[in-house]
Amino acid sequence: MGSKKRKMWKKGNVSEEGGSGHMKKIYPVIFKDDSLSVGGEVKRRGEVLIQHLKARCRLANTSYRLESFGRLCQKLDDQRKRWVGEMGFTGLLKIGVDMNLPRQLAYWLMTRIDPFNCTLTSRDGRVFPLSQNQVHWVLSIPNGGLPVPTNCSLDNEMSEKVKRIMENYGKTWNNKSIKTGREYIFKGISVNAELIGRIEGQWKEDQADEFKTVFLLLSLEMLFCPNQSSRLAADLVLALTCASKAVEYDWCSMVLKKLMDSVAMFAR
Incomplete structure (x- = not known):
C-alpha cells in the first residue's frame, strides 16, 4: 500500500487507505458479497493469483x-x-x-x-x-x-x-x-x-x-x-x-x- 489514498470498500462500506500503518475495519457482509470490495471483485473474476503475481513481480516460491x-x-x-x-x-x-x-x-x-x-x-x-x-x-x-x-x-x-x-x-x-x-x-x-x-x-x-x-x-x-x-x-x-x-x-x-x-x- 502506497502513500496515495485509495478507496477500499464500496456501497456503504467506504474507507480510505492513507498509508501502510493503517488497518481497515472489516464487516461480515464483505465476505458474503464480492461486489462490496475491490478485492472481492478480483476474487469473483478468478484473478487473485494473476493480480498477486503482477503486484509481486516474481515467480511462485x-x-x-x-x-x-x-x-x-x-x-x-x-x-x-x-x-x-x-x-x-x-x-x-x-x-x-x-x-x-x-x-x-x-x-x-x-x-x-x-x-x-x-x-x-x-x-x-x-x-x-x-x-x-x-x-x-x-x-x-x-x-x-x-x-x-x-x-x-x-x-x-x-x-x-x-x-x-x-x-x-x-x-x-x-x-x-x-x-x-x-x-x-x-x-x-x-x-x-x-x-x-x-x-x-x-x-x-x-x-x-x-x-x-x-x-x-x-x-x-x-x-x-x-x-x-x-x-x-x-x-x-x-x-x-x-x-x-x-x-x-x-x-x-x-x-x-x-x-x-x-x-x-x-x-x-
Whole structure:
C-alpha cells in the first residue's frame, strides 16, 4: 500500500487507505458479497493469483518452514520421539522432508476464508465450515482439554515461568522508526539455527521438560502459528509454560483461532 489514498470498500462500506500503518475495519457482509470490495471483485473474476503475481513481480516460491520442520523431526532419536509422544504430538513426527506449501496457494486460500463465520468458500460457491476437528485430522495434535494460556489467564506463577523462559531463549532488538526517528526496544524469542541446533544436540533423561519447551516453541513458530518474521509471536510465549503437560491442552482450538486472526489481518 502506497502513500496515495485509495478507496477500499464500496456501497456503504467506504474507507480510505492513507498509508501502510493503517488497518481497515472489516464487516461480515464483505465476505458474503464480492461486489462490496475491490478485492472481492478480483476474487469473483478468478484473478487473485494473476493480480498477486503482477503486484509481486516474481515467480511462485515456497515457504520452507514446513519442510525444515519435517527434516528436524526425522532426525530425532527414540528418546526424543518418546518425549514428543508424551506431549500428544506424535502425528508431527510423520511430517516428511518433501512436504512444502507454495506461498501463492496459501495466498489464494486466505482470500477464500471468512473469519467471522469460520468457513471456506470454494470456487463453485460451496461453503465448508472449519472446526478444530479438522485441525486434529490434519496435525493429529490434542483436541480438547484445558485452554492454552493467554494474557487473560496470566497469574504470578505463570509470570515467573514466562520470566524464566525469556531468560533462557529471549533476545533484545533495537528498532528505529523511519518516520519519527524514535528508537524502540523489543524483546522476543527468535527461531534461528542456534535454537534448532539445541533440538538436534544431546539430551539427558532429566532434560525432558526443557526439550518439550524447545520443541513446542519450534512447533508454534514453524507449523502451528507461523508469521512473516522468524520470531515467536509475543502472545504465544505464555503457551510455552504448559509444554511439559502439553497433552492436557486444547491446541486445535488455539491453532484455528490464530488462523482466523491471521485471515482477518490479511483481509484488512
